[in-house]
């Protein structure tokens with residue numbers, strides 16, 4: 606089947622993923638547009654990570670099609686951090702493996718607020734410092750799309766606010782930012798578009814305002830729980 610490819614846009618259409626007999630994702634459509642932050646929300650086990658991984662070609666698709674920009678960077682799990690490397694060595698290694706000049710490394714470390722700890726071994730870094738290091742590596746090579754699975758995990762409130770500012774700044778530069786989070790307040794503060802997944806299916810996809818306008822309170826929490834009904838697998 607032929608797809609109409611819009612460069613810089615991430616799209617998943619009609620995705621189905623099965624683990625054994627279990628259809629954990631079905632009829633899934635998801636997109637992330639350049640210049641916008643798209644937040645994927647859903648209860649534990651909803652299928653968020655599976656959807657992202659399948660869209661990136663890291664998990665087998667049983668149906669559907671996906672497209673993504675050539676320069677797509679991802680941050681999944683801990684970002685492959687190696688305790689014995691320093692922060693600078695980790696980001697440099699990522700640049701080298703991506704074939705990107707290493708002149709960008711110190712700028713990226715600065716972008717994530719880690720200049721003062723560039724020579725620190727990752728094994729000695731706090732959880733928040735590790736997330737910032739992994740984020741710096743995920744920004745190597747001027748990506749058109751960044752896919753971040755729970756990038757705020759382990760960040761303190763100040764770190765979560767900082768992350769939102771960083772992601773909004775990336776979007777302002779034209780990057781398509783696709784991220785997941787369990788923190789609804791974080792999502793409300795930073796996202797343009799929302800996709801809600803529950804029970805392996807898409808319950809909502811569209812601008813944040815459209816989702817919250819469906820509730821009397823106008824809050825993302827109420828809209829989220831109305832869509833998901835407190836489900837978890």
Ligand SMILES: Nc1ncnc2c1ncn2[C@@H]1O[C@H](COP(=O)(O)OP(=O)(O)OP(=O)(O)O)[C@@H](O)[C@H]1O
Pocket residue numbers: 624629647648649650651652653654655656838
């Ligand atoms: N490798 C696997 N083998 C079998 N089942 C899996 C595998 N990975 C995920 N699953 C199942 O697929 C479903 C969706 O999992 P997934 O990790 O995508 O959910 P999630 O929305 O990202 O959850 P969380 O918010 O808890 O990270 C769950 O029922 C999970 O147990």
